[in-house]
Amino acid sequence: MSLAWSRRHFLRIGSLATGGLTLPTLLRASNRDTNINCIILFMSGGPSQLETFDPKPDAPPEVRGNVGVIPTKIPGVRFSELIPRCAQMADKFTVIRSMHSREAIHEKAKQYLFTGTRPGNAFLHPCVGSVVARELGPKNGLPPFVVTPSKDIAAEAGFLGSSYDPFVAGNPNVAKFTVKDLTLPLGIGMEEAQSRARLLAAIDGELKRVEKSELISSLDEFQQKALDLIASPAAKKAFEIDSESPKLRDTYGRNAAGQGALLARRLVEHGVRLVSVFHGGYDTHTDNEKTSRRLMPEFDQAFTALLDDVSQRGLLDTTLILAMGEFGRTPKINFSAGRDHWPGSFSVAIAGAGVPPGQIIGSTDEHAAAPADRPIAVEDLVAAIYKKMGVDYTQNYHAFGRPIAILKEGTPVRELFT
C-alpha cells in the first residue's frame, strides 16, 4: 500500500537535492499579497521602556529615575518627557506595553524579534524581511528587502540562502549619499560601463554555451539583476535622498534615525516591501539618563516625522510602521547609573496598515518589570506583521531534512486588526 506523499511533506531520500530547499514556487499559492509595505525602526541595544512609553512616576527613585513624565493626547496615559512629539501624536499610533521575551543576549534577542522564533545554535531562522522577499517577491524592479545603515545579525536570510539577504543601503545621514556598490564608480559614465558590460557578456557567452549546469546560469541571473539595478532609473530615484527638500530632512532630524526613516519612506514609496532602519546606542549599561536624553528625542523626532509624512502622502493605509528594540531595560538602576538588559517586559509602537490608532495594549506592574495584563509574545507580533502583509506563516520550509515552519507558534495580536 503506497501513499503518495503530499509535496508539503516531501522528504527526499538519497536524491540529488542536498537536503536544502526544494520547493521554490509551490508555497506561493497560499500567500495573498496585500501590497502593504513595512518599515521597522529598530532601536538597537534595547531602549528603556521607562524612559519612553512606560514610565513609572510613582515608583521609588531607584526605579523611576530622574526623567520626568508628561501627559499625552490619550487621557490618563503618560509617556516619558523625552518623547514629547509622540505624546502629542499618541492618538495616531498604538503602543504595546506588555511585550515579553526570554532572550537577554543582544544577538539572540534581535534574532527573536526579527524571526518570531527563539533562536537555537543549530541554524539561523530566516528573518521576516527575507521571508517576505521570498514569498512576495520584488516590486518595480527594486530589492524587496532593504536595511540601513549596515548589515545586522538580526536581519539575515538564514537557511533560505543569501539570495534573500537584505540589500544594504548604507548610511543616508551623509552629504551626497550613494548606495554601496550600486552606483558606477566616479569617472565612469553609463555608456562606458555599458560598452564594458557588452564585452563581459561576450566573454561569458562562450562558457555559457558549453557549460549547461545551473552553476553558470545562477551566477548570470544575479549579474543581470545587478546590471538592471545599476541601470534602473527607478532604483536611482528610490535611493536619491538628496532630492528631498532640506526642510523635510530637518523635520526628520539630521541623524541616523531621522535620515534612515526618511530613506525608508522613499523606498517603500517606490516599491520596496520591507525596510529596517537600525539606530544604535540604546544599550545604556552606564549613564542611562544622559544617553537617553540625547537618543530618545532623536527617535521621537524620526518616528513622528515618519508617521506624519506617510499620512500626508496618503500612504498610511498601505504602510505598517513599527518601532521596537530587542528588549527593555532593568527597572532598578545599577551602580553606573545605567540600566541593564531586561526582556521581562518592554514596549513596541505600531501604526499604519489599518492598525486602530490610539490604543495602549497591555500594561506592566508598578516597576515595569513584568506584564500585568495582556502579555504579548514576540511571535504574536511577528505573526501580525505576516498577516498584514499577506504571507501565510503556517507554511513549512524544508531544510536540514525536515519541515521548518515559518512561524511555529504565534497568533496575530488581535487588537492590531479591525
Next chain:
Amino acid sequence: MLLAAALCCASVQLDPPGIVLSGPGATQRYIVTAVQSGGRPIDVTAAARIESSAPGVIQAHPATRTLIARAPGTAVITVRHGGATARATVTAGNRTAPLQVSFSRDVVSILTTKGCNGSSCHGSPAGQSGFKLSLFGYDPAADHEMILARHNGRRVDRGQPANSLILRKPLMEMPHGGGRLMGKQSDEYRTLFNWLDQGAPLDTDGPRIEKIEVYPARRILTSTGAVQPLAVIGRMSDSTTRDMTAEVRFAVGDTGVVSAPRDAAVTSTGRGLTALLARGMGKTATSQFIVIQEPAAAPPPPGAASNFIDSLVFARLGEVNVTPYPLTTDREFARRVFLDAIGLLPTPDELHAFLADPRPDKRARLIDSLLDRPEYASHWMVKFEDWFRNHQFNSQGRTNASFKKWIHAMVERDQPYNQTVRELLTATGDTTVQPAGNFWHPAIDFMLKTFDVNKITPTVTRLFLGVRIECAECHTHPLENLTQDDFNGMAAFFARVKVKHGYAQYRRIWYDEREGELMDPVSKKPVAPKFLGGATPDIGPSTTRREVLADWITRHPQFPQATVNRIWSEYFGTGIVEPHDDFRSTNPPSNPELLDQLGRYFSSNGYRFKALHRLILNSRVYQTASRSPDRPGESGPLERRLFARYEPRRLSAEVLIDSLGQAAGVPHRFGNYPEGTSSKDLIANNGPDYFLTTFGFPRRDILSDREKTPSLAQALLFMNGDAIRGKVESKSNALAALMEKGLDDRAIVSALWERTLSRPPSPTEWDSIQSYMSGEVSAGRERRRILEHVFWVLLNSKEFRINQ
C-alpha cells in the same frame, strides 16, 4: 515487456527467498528475475512460468503473483524462463488462529503507514479535533492511553469493536477530516478489529517482526515506462515469514526516476538514480533503482585506470551506459589542482614550468609538491574549522584563535585523524591553553552557563559517523530505525561533562565528573550510555564515558567511511553518500564498493589525510575534464552521482579573495594584518571582512553548512565594489608591471588571461577584445584605462569565479 521466449537467459530466480507461510490462507507476493546471458537482471514476473509441486499445499497464482498456503506442508516451486530454471522450497505451517495483535508493534505501524500520526494530522503539536498522537509513534504508551482511556474512552467500543470511532472514521463511515484511509476488507482493518477484539493490549508475547526486505533490492531499468513489480517480506521471530507488500508505506526519493508505487509496482519515469523506501511495523528496507538509456552504439573504453578509484568508478559507469568525460589538458589540470589542494592559482611561472616539464609522471610530482607546501595547511585548516565549528560567536571571542592554531598544527603535521578525534572527544582543561575543548563550545548556553548534551550529540554523530541523529531527539526518525532511546543513549555519554565559566575572561575549563546522569525526559529515569545501533557498554571506574565513546567511534567502520566521504565531497561536489553526512540504510551509497575500499585505504594508511589526497588527486577520475569539445558540460542525474566528470563549482570566499589578489598582483588588505596575509589565516573577529561575509563566510552553527548560493550583493561587489576597483586601478598592479615592460596590447592581454584563467584568450575572445578595444580608442579613452576595463571584464568573468 515481451522477451523472446528463446534461450535468452543464463539464470532465473524467484524472490523473496526463504518463504515460510504461517498457516492455511497465508500468502506471499513474489517477483521473478532473469539474468540475460552476459547481461543484467530483468523482470520476468509476468512472462515466466511458475508451478508448484503440490498445489494442495502451496498454490501458485500468477494472475496476482501470489503464493497461497492451502494446507500445512512443503512444496517445491519451479520457475522457468528463456531456457533457465530455478526451484525454491516453500513451507506452510499450521497456524489457523489470527495473530495476537500488539498495540505498540502492530497498531502503531498502521497509524504510521496511514499517516495518522504524521505532522499534518494527529501527530501535529495540537493533534486534530482533540485527538493527539505522538509524532510517528514515538510514544506508544501515550497513544494507547489516548485511544482507550482519554475523553471517557469514547473512541473505542470494546463490546462491539466495529462501532469504534477509531475504526469508523478511517472508513469514512462518519465524517473524518483525514478522509477514507482503508477498506473493510483490508488487512489493516482486520488487524485493528482483532486488536480491539482481543482486549486491546499494549504489548503481546506473539511473534515479532525482526526485519523486512524489499525485492528487488537493486534494479536497473533501461527505458522510461518500464514497470517493475515489488515484493516485501517480513522475517518473524518464530522463523515464519509474513507478506508485508500491502502493509508497508512506500516512499520514493526522486519521482523523476521512478514513480510512487501503485499496486506494488513502480514505473520508470526518467533517467537517474534513486532509492525506494518501504516502512512498516517500525522497520525499514530500501531498494535502489537506476534508470538508464540503452546506448545507440557501444561506448568507447574510458582509458587506463591509475588506481582502484578508477576501476570501481568506471565499472559503475559502464553498468549504466555512461561514458566518462575525457582527460583534462595540462592547463586545465594545473589550475584545478592548485585551487583544490592549496586554494591558490598557479602563478604564470609555475604554470609554464609545469607545461614544459617533459617527465611522464609530472602530474604526480606536482601533486606531491603541492601537498608539501605551507599553503596546503592553511587551506585545509579552514575546512576543518568548518567541520569543528570554530567561530568567534561559539567561543565568545577569545579562544577561537587558539583552536585555529591547534587545527593548523594538526593539518600541517598530517596527524592521524583517529588521534585527532580522540583528542577532541576527550578534551579537558582551560581552552585558552588546551584548545581541543573548543570543540564543545557550540553546545553551551551562554546565559545559563550550562552545557547541553543534546547540542553536542548531533555534531558528534554527523561529523564522525555521518549520521543525522537530531530528528530523533524529539521523535522517531522518519527515515531510519532511530528512536529517542537511541538519541538519549548517545547523549548519555556526555552527561558527566562539566564546564566552569569565567565570565569576564570568557574562559572555559572543561572537566569530567564522577557522577551525573542524563534523565529520560519521558520516563524520568537515568539513561545508560548506549552505542548507536549497538550495546550498552560497561564503563568501569578507571575510564570515563567519553573515553569509551572515543574508542568505539574511532574503531567503527563508518568512521573512516564518513570521513573519506566528506573529503570526496569536497573534491567532487557530491558525496558517495549524498548528503555527505546522511548515512542511513534508506540512503544507500551510489558506489558501495568504492566507499568501502576508500574507507579501508584511509584506515590502513594511519588515518592520514595526505595519503588520501594523493590517492584521489592521482586518479583518472579526479583528472577528468568537466567538458570536451564535442560534449558540453552537463550535470545529468547519473553523471553527477556516479562521477562521470569534474563538477565545476564556485570558489569559496577565502579562495576567491586570495585568487583575486594573485591575479591582480595586489593582495587584499585585511584591517591591520600585514600585507600579503591570506584570508585563510585571519582570526575571524566580530566583523569579518565585507568581501568574506558577502561571499559566504560561514556562521558555523551546529547544522548549517557554508552558504553556497549567489546573491545580488556579490554581483554588485564585483561590478562596482572597491575590492575589484582598487585592484584594477592600482598603479602597482600586474597591469602596471606589464605596461612598464613596454609590451604591446596583445601581449599584455595575453599575460592577463594567463595569470587569471591559466590560459590564453581563444580566437573568439580575441575577436571580441579587439573590436572592444578599437571601439574604446575611437571613443577617445586612454590606453591604460582601456586595459583596465579589459582587466575588469576578466576579473568579472564567470570563469574566474569557478573551478572547473
